[in-house]
Amino acid sequence: MTQKAEPKITLPRDAKGKRSVFFDDPAIDQMMTFILELSAEVSVVYDRLDTMERLLDDKGTISRDDIEAYRPNEDVEAARNERREAYLKRVFRMHPEPGPKD
Amino acid sequence: MASQAPHGLTVDSTHDEYALQSYVSALRMFTLQEIGGGLRGVYESRVKPSFEKNKGRAPKDEHEVRHAMMDDPYCRTWSSMMRSAQEMIWDSIIPSIERAQPDLNSKATALAKTPKGSLTLNPEVDVPRYVTASDIHLMPGNYHSERAPGDVSQGALYDRGVYVYAGGHGGPYGDSIGRSLAQHLKIRFPDFRPERILDIGCTVGHNILPFVDIYPDSEVHAIDVSAPVLRYAHGRAESLNQPMHLHQMNGEDMSFEDESFDLVLSVVTFHETSRTAMKKILSECHRVLKPGGLMIHMELPRTAEMDPFDAFYIDWDSYYNNEPFYQAFTSTDLKAAYADAGFSDEDYMEVMTPDVYSVPQEIFGAAASGPENKAERYGRLGESIHWTGWGAWKKG
Numbered sequence: 001m002t003q004k005a006e007p008k009i010t011l012p013r014d015a016k017g018k019r020s021v022f023f024d025d026p027a028i029d030q031m032m033t034f035i036l037e038l039s040a041e042v043s044v045v046y047d048r049l050d051t052m053e054r055l056l057d058d059k060g061t062i063s064r065d066d067i068e069a070y071r072p073n074e075d076v077e078a079a080r081n082e083r084r085e086a087y088l089k090r091v092f093r094m095h096p097e098p099g100p101k102d
Numbered sequence: 103m104a105s106q107a108p109h110g111l112t113v114d115s116t117h118d119e120y121a122l123q124s125y126v127s128a129l130r131m132f133t134l135q136e137i138g139g140g141l142r143g144v145y146e147s148r149v150k151p152s153f154e155k156n157k158g159r160a161p162k163d164e165h166e167v168r169h170a171m172m173d174d175p176y177c178r179t180w181s182s183m184m185r186s187a188q189e190m191i192w193d194s195i196i197p198s199i200e201r202a203q204p205d206l207n208s209k210a211t212a213l214a215k216t217p218k219g220s221l222t223l224n225p226e227v228d229v230p231r232y233v234t235a236s237d238i239h240l241m242p243g244n245y246h247s248e249r250a251p252g253d254v255s256q257g258a259l260y261d262r263g264v265y266v267y268a269g270g271h272g273g274p275y276g277d278s279i280g281r282s283l284a285q286h287l288k289i290r291f292p293d294f295r296p297e298r299i300l301d302i303g304c305t306v307g308h309n310i311l312p313f314v315d316i317y318p319d320s321e322v323h324a325i326d327v328s329a330p331v332l333r334y335a336h337g338r339a340e341s342l343n344q345p346m347h348l349h350q351m352n353g354e355d356m357s358f359e360d361e362s363f364d365l366v367l368s369v370v371t372f373h374e375t376s377r378t379a380m381k382k383i384l385s386e387c388h389r390v391l392k393p394g395g396l397m398i399h400m401e402l403p404r405t406a407e408m409d410p411f412d413a414f415y416i417d418w419d420s421y422y423n424n425e426p427f428y429q430a431f432t433s434t435d436l437k438a439a440y441a442d443a444g445f446s447d448e449d450y451m452e453v454m455t456p457d458v459y460s461v462p463q464e465i466f467g468a469a470a471s472g473p474e475n476k477a478e479r480y481g482r483l484g485e486s487i488h489w490t491g492w493g494a495w496k497k498g
Contacts, residue, residue, distance in 0.1 A: 009203040009250055011196050011259070012243050017236030020185050020422045022178040032182040036190060040125050047121035068117050077103065077124070084125060088132040092183070094140060094176065 107274035110341025130187040164413035213337035219345030221336040245328035257334020280309025282458040284316040289470035296364035302353040303371030307335035314344040322346040354382035373431040384443035391496040398493030405432040445494035453491035
């Protein structure tokens with residue numbers, strides 16, 4: 001039996017307007033996006049792992065649905081934020097600022 | 103990131119989308135504050151000395167600071183991160199909205215069926231070029247794009263995006279500027295009891311909703327040029343049982359009667375318009391205000407009194423975050439612009455208030471009721487959040 005589905009709505013992914021380039025070689029700006037996106041993936045995986053560990057601590061055995069349904073409470077979110085900040089500090093460690101040029 | 107307060111049009115996210123949004127929020131804050139916090143040192147220790155060595159003088163304005171700073175690797179790295187992080191905000195939210203559709207549009211339509219407030223759309227309203235030319239804040243599709251009848255997608259994207267952007271610092275309803283302003287006015291002018299209030303450029307209604315709370319006897323109206331955000335604002339307000347009257351209208355040419363409002367306000371609207379539009383909106387504000395009424399616009403700090411480095415920092419978004427009028431606005435002489443619109447110099451007033459969510463009530467109240475009616479200092483974001491506004495009373 002076929003049911004008439006309403007048309008799917010897709011949203012644009014890119015902002016209209018010229019994209020800023022900050023480095024002489026735009027490939028470095030492109031790399032920056034790759035690096036930040038990768039850093040986000042690691043953080044998401046960490047949260048998922050943290051969710052699993054917390055659920056296992058509580059219940060002993062869990063399902064995927066348990067993970068999907070889990071939302072951090074205030075304390076857990078605070079602990080995660082602390083972990084994220086330490087992670088950001090480690091990964092995005094700026095080189096020490098040198099003094100005046102030459 | 104603290105939890106956003108739910109309402110009738112809240113979009114559900116998966117476990118991992120939620121984790122991603124929380125991270126993107128932390129990443130943007132970290133880039134802004136931790137890495138951005140090093141910019142002044144970079145400027146003082148190497149950019150400025152090197153400029154002085156070449157030119158025999160210090161940079162004279164923010165433009166010279168910007169050109170010099172944007173040659174520096176530290177500032178380039180910070181800027182590139184800020185830009186990518188801003189793009190990631192929208193990217194972290196868009197899939198959840200696509201998944202919520204078309205049900206989300208149906209929910210909005212259902213909420214609009216038996217309203218306590220109202221929604222008046224007018225397809226005749228031309229969306230101005232300052233909205234269509236580029237996507238403000240890099241939000242793909244901006245405020246006005248729609249892909250189906252009754253589409254609210256851009257409203258949902260903006261609602262969640264602003265929350266992720268501010269890391270929840272705007273309060274659970276993202277209303278910190280509006281709530282701070284409403285509380286401030288209530289304490290500072292206890293005898294001012296507006297019967298009709300108007301917000302210009304309301305988007306999803308974040309900052310006008312607190313006026314429904316704080317001035318419960320007033321009739322609250324809000325306008326915007328973009329239908330998707332208005333539909334969303336309507337559904338959101340109805341579901342929160344804080345009804346108001348929303349109109350698709352351009353602030354440059356409103357169809358309200360002369361002298362029909364006691365309070366006309368806007369919250370961070372002007373810097374997304376244009377110089378010509380600003381003049382027209384100010385004249386319209388004067389026209390629709392009743393004698394004795396108050397006009398007030400909450401906006402970005404003025405750069406005129408700042409040192410060139412701070413002005414460069416404040417105006418960075420103008421050049422790299424698709425806010426083309428930002429710099430021109432922050433350097434505009436508002437007192438003169440208000441005078442051109444018909445307000446007298448002696449009726450000019452300013453608001454500088456601490457953020458209502460960031461300080462205890464007694465400190466907030468003292469700032470509003472003190473002799474200066476002002477907080478001691480202001481910043482943009484960070485530990486000490488303050489909001490600034492410029493207004494004028496219309497001659498009674």
